Amino acid sequence: MGTERSTATPAIPGVLSIIGAALLVAAPALAAGDDIPRTASGKPDLSGRYNIASSTPFERDSRFGDKKYMSVEEAERIMAATAAAIARANAASDPNRSAPPAGGDGSGGPAGAVGGYNAFWTDSGSTRHAIDGQFQTSILTDPPNGRMPPVSEAGKARRAGLHPYAYKNTGTAWWIETGDDPYDGPETLSLLDRCLYLSAAATPARPILYNNMKTITQTEDHVVILVEWMHWAKVVRLNAEHAPADVRSLGGDSIGWWEGDTLVVETTNFLASPRVPREGLKVIERFTRQSKDELLYQFTVHDPDYTAPYSGEFIWPRTVEQNYEYACHEGNYAMGGILRGARLLEREYHEQKAEAGSTGSGNE
Numbered sequence: 001m002g003t004e005r006s007t008a009t010p011a012i013p014g015v016l017s018i019i020g021a022a023l024l025v026a027a028p029a030l031a032a033g034d035d036i037p038r039t040a041s042g043k044p045d046l047s048g049r050y051n052i053a054s055s056t057p058f059e060r061d062s063r064f065g066d067k068k069y070m071s072v073e074e075a076e077r078i079m080a081a082t083a084a085a086i087a088r089a090n091a092a093s094d095p096n097r098s099a100p101p102a103g104g105d106g107s108g109g110p111a112g113a114v115g116g117y118n119a120f121w122t123d124s125g126s127t128r129h130a131i132d133g134q135f136q137t138s139i140l141t142d143p144p145n146g147r148m149p150p151v152s153e154a155g156k157a158r159r160a161g162l163h164p165y166a167y168k169n170t171g172t173a174w175w176i177e178t179g180d181d182p183y184d185g186p187e188t189l190s191l192l193d194r195c196l197y198l199s200a201a202a203t204p205a206r207p208i209l210y211n212n213m214k215t216i217t218q219t220e221d222h223v224v225i226l227v228e229w230m231h232w233a234k235v236v237r238l239n240a241e242h243a244p245a246d247v248r249s250l251g252g253d254s255i256g257w258w259e260g261d262t263l264v265v266e267t268t269n270f271l272a273s274p275r276v277p278r279e280g281l282k283v284i285e286r287f288t289r290q291s292k293d294e295l296l297y298q299f300t301v302h303d304p305d306y307t308a309p310y311s312g313e314f315i316w317p318r319t320v321e322q323n324y325e326y327a328c329h330e331g332n333y334a335m336g337g338i339l340r341g342a343r344l345l346e347r348e349y350h351e352q353k354a355e356a357g358s359t360g361s362g363n364e
Contacts, residue, residue, distance in 0.1 A: 036261070036289045039218065044261050044289045046216050046223065049323070050316040052205065052297075053125025053212040055082045058312070060138030060146025067137055068146070075128055075135035083126040089119035123210040129315035131296065139206060142300075142311040155305030165190055173342070173349040183342035186335060193335055195328035197250045201229035203267050203283050204299035204312070213323045214316065223256060223263065231326040236265050243269055252281070263287040280304040293318045 037045040055078065064070070070078075100114040128135055138146035151159070167175075167182050175181065181188050191197045200206050205214065205227070213228035223236040236256040243253045253269035265285040272279030286298040295316040302309045 035291065037292055039220070041220060043220075043258060044263070045218065046263060046287055046289060046295060047218045048216060048318050049321065050214045050216070050295065051125075051212055051319040051321055052207050052214060052314070052316050053123060054128060054139075054207040054314060055079060055124070055126050056128045056136055056139055056207070056314060058139045058206055059148060060140065062145075062147070064137040064146070066144045066146075068141065068144075069134040070137050072135065075130075079126055079128055086119065086124075086126055089122075091118060093117040121210065123212065125207065125212065129294070129317055131313065131315060136314070139312040139314045140310060141313055143308065149306045149308040149310055151305060152307045155303075158305065163188075163190075165192075171345070173345040176346060176349055183339055185339070189335060189338065191250075193338065195230060195332050195335075197232065198229055199278070202227050202232050202234055202251055203254075204285060204301060205297065206312075207314075211324060211326060213319075213321065215323060223265075226323070228323045228326055230328065242266075245269060248272060248279075252278075252283070261288060290315075 039045050104114050140146045140148070143149055163182070175183070183189070186194060198208070200208055201211070208229065211229040215226040215228075217224045217226070221238050223238065225234040225236070226232075227234065232251065234251055234254060236254040238256050238258075240255045242255055247253065248269045248271045250271050252267040252271075254265055254267040256263055256265040258264070263286070265287070267283045267285070268281070270278035270281045280303070282302040284300045284302075286296075288296040288298075290296050295318075296313065297316050298311070298313040300309055300311040
């Protein structure tokens with residue numbers, strides 16, 4: 001058994017039938033205005049749960065160039081191959097396998113690239129959903145090549161001053177001699193290590209490795225998007241003004257308004273700090289219900305780290321699945337282990353220094 005949702009990893013014999021169902025569900029063009037559920041005031045009712053797991057890549061494979069769409073046959077082939085790869089990755093591990101190499105395999109990957117025993121804890125999805133009957137080659141649609149624009153000079157300068165996300169484990173408290181503070185306390189660790197926030201799961205949203213559920217609750221004055229990853233709630237105030245520019249937060253300040261049947265959300269006032277540098281970022285999102293089972297999600301990001309804005313779009317398919325509880329921060333034993341390990345290495349460092357000093361003075 002695994003934690004994957006029922007739609008995430010189809011069994012290989014049923015791959016084609018599941019793909020066919022995905023094509024049928026995703027193919028219709030934008031629904032007529034009277035075909036979508038509405039609130040008592042006549043606005044489109046966006047409320048519900050959506051699983052945005054998808055095998056459509058965020059950036060386009062360079063082999064497609066400026067080609068925005070692929071054929072149905074190619075999409076079917078990619079979905080089948082992805083489903084097969086997920087099934088292989090989820091296969092039970094050999095109980096008689098040897099232990100992984102001590103300290104990892106020597107590469108710079110997480111945990112020395114030892115990885116998990118299989119893909120049990122991932123749920124990235126294998127399906128792709130068409131927009132107006134066409135399958136995209138990437139979520140990014142602008143720039144036309146479907147790839148991120150170049151980093152600006154300001155972005156390069158800012159990134160040069162950032163704390164590294166990870167440090168090489170040499171088995172020593174090297175930071176005592178360099179003056180760095182990577183493990184001084186919880187605040188010196190990354191937001192991911194602390195299980196606090198992941199921008200890719202929230203603003204703008206994009207399919208990620210697991211926990212791809214979004215739950216929308218809608219009233220006349222607010223829309224709340226509950227993000228399964230890290231249990232983040234994005235509160236959108238409708239027909240309101242932004243908070244003062246000096247009122248900032250990790251997820252920014254979100255306001256929204258209706259343009260016809262499309263909800264437009266603008267998010268600014270992101271936190272500005274050396275460890276969470278999102279100052280100057282502005283994100284525009286558009287939510288348009290295509291049918292009772294699909295939302296079209298579009299976004300444009302204005303980020304001073306890049307030489308131009310970038311935009312993308314993909315389908316949010318409705319689901320009957322429930323959110324998993326995301327208690328990563330509450331049960332973050334790894335962070336305590338990181339800090340305790342650092343204290344042990346520091347103690348060893350000082351003990352070795354003291355021993356060396358004592359030995360040296362005795363020889364004089």
